[in-house]
Amino acid sequence: MPATVILGAQWGDEGKGKLVDRLAEEASWVVRFQGGNNAGHTVVLGDSVLKFHLLPSGITRPSCNLVLGDGMVIDPWVLDKELQGWMESSGEDPRGHRLFISERAHLILPYHRYMDSLDTKIGTTGRGIGPTYADKINRVGLRFGDLSEVVGDDAWASATSERMNAALVAAGSSERVDAKGLQSDVAWIHQTYEACIANTGLMLDNALKLEEHVILEGAQGCLLDIDQGTYPFVTSSVTSHGNATHGAGIHPGHVKDVIGITKAYITRVGHGAMPTELDDEAGHHLGTVGHEFGTTTGRKRRCGWFDAVVMRHAQRINGFTGLALTKLDVLGGLEEIKICVAYELDGQQITEMPSSASALARCKPIYTSMPGFPEMSLPEWLAMAVHANEAGKGIGVLPTAAQLYIAQLETLVGVPCVSVGVGPDRDATIDCL
C-alpha cells in the first residue's frame, strides 16, 4: 500500500482529525510531519470528544502505529499531558510500543514559549512554534536525538541558557532561563521519551516496502504555509504536500492520494486578510451553527463564504487527487449560499491570490450565488450519512440544492469530492461514489 496525504486546504481547522481517524481504520501508520501543538484536531466518537494537539489522530485505532515525524516541533510537557489523558481514558501507554518520536524532531522549550508570548503581530497560538523553527533554521535547536548527548553536560547548559537569556533581554522579555533548570528539564525529557525516540523515517520506509498503508496527517492548512500561504500571517512550517514525505523522512514516490480537506465555507483564526470574511447574519449563522471556536486557543474563528480563489491556489500547490468537503450540514437553513469565484483588486478582476498581504487585504470578493437547502438536526444528518453509506447511495441522498452546490465546488476547484461531512461524528461522513 502507498502513502496517503491528508492536508488542510484553507486556513486550518478544516476537519483533518475527523478524516484521519476515519481513514486510519485501514492504515498501519499515521504520521504527523510538521507543526506542533499549535494544531488542535478533533475526533468525535458518539458522546466522547477527543482533542489532539500532538498525538496523531489515528491513535483511536489500536492497531495503528503513530509517528511524530522529523519535521515537527514538539513540546514535551504538552505531549506528556496528552499522553496522561490518553492513558487515563484507554489504559494504554503507547510510548515505544506504537508511538515513536523522530530523533530529528525539534524540542519546544520554555524559552520558545516565552519568546512566542511576545507576539502581537501575527496572532500566533503562543505555543512556541515560530521561535522553535527559528532556532532550527539558525542551527541552534535541540532535537530529540541530541538529548542523550546533552544530558549532564554543564557547558552545554550554561552556553545555551546564556544564549537564550541574551535573546530574551534583547526581545524585552522579563523571563529568564536558568542553567540548572534547563539541565533538569533535559534529564526529565530524556527519561520520559527515551523508549520512543527512533529513526522513524527508516521505520516508515520499511513499512512501505512491506506494503503497509501510511497516512501523513497534515496540520494547519495551505494558506498558513510559510512559503505558499498569506505571509507573514502564517505558521512557521511548510504545511503542503511537498513537505509531507520530506517531513516524515520518506521519498515522494510513495504517495498515491493527496486529499485536500475543505470546509463548505471558510474560517480563519489569528490575524491577516480573509477576503470572504462575513460580519453579518450569514457569518453569525456559520459561527454559531458550526461552533467555530479554536480547538487549541478557544479563540473565535472568523467565518466567510467558500473561496474558490483560495482553493485553486491550494490545488496548484498540492495537486489534490480528491477533496474531502466538511461541515456541509452547517449551511443548512441558509436561503442563499455564496461562492467567491474571483477578486476585484484596485479595479481589476483577478483569479489568482496576490502574494502581498496588503494587496490581499484590498481584494474584494466577486460572488456567484446558489440556492440554499433546509436545516436538519445533527442526528438527522448522521442518520442520512449512515443510510447513504449502507445503501451505497453516496451523495444522492442529499437535497438537490446541496448536490448542485458540491458539483459547483468540484467544477471551480477542478478536483472531485471523495467525501462529504455532515456532522462532527466519525460516522457523519458520506463517501462519494
Ligand code: GDP
Ligand atoms: P482540524 O484542526 O482540521 O482537525 O479541525 P478542528 O478539529 O480544529 O475543527 C473542526 C471542527 O469541526 C471540530 O469541532 C470537528 O468536530 C468539527 N467537524 C468536522 N467535520 C464536521 C462536519 O462535517 N460537520 C460538523 N458540523 N462539524 C464537523
Ligand code: IMO
Ligand atoms: P490545525 O492543525 C488554525 C494559526 C494561528 C496564527 C498563525 C501562526 O488545528 O488546523 P503559530 O502558533 O503557528 O505560529 O500561529 O497560524 N494557526 C492555526 N489556525 N488551525 C491550526 O491548526 C493552526 N495552527 C496555527 O492562529 O494565525
Ligand code: MG
Ligand atoms: Mg484545528
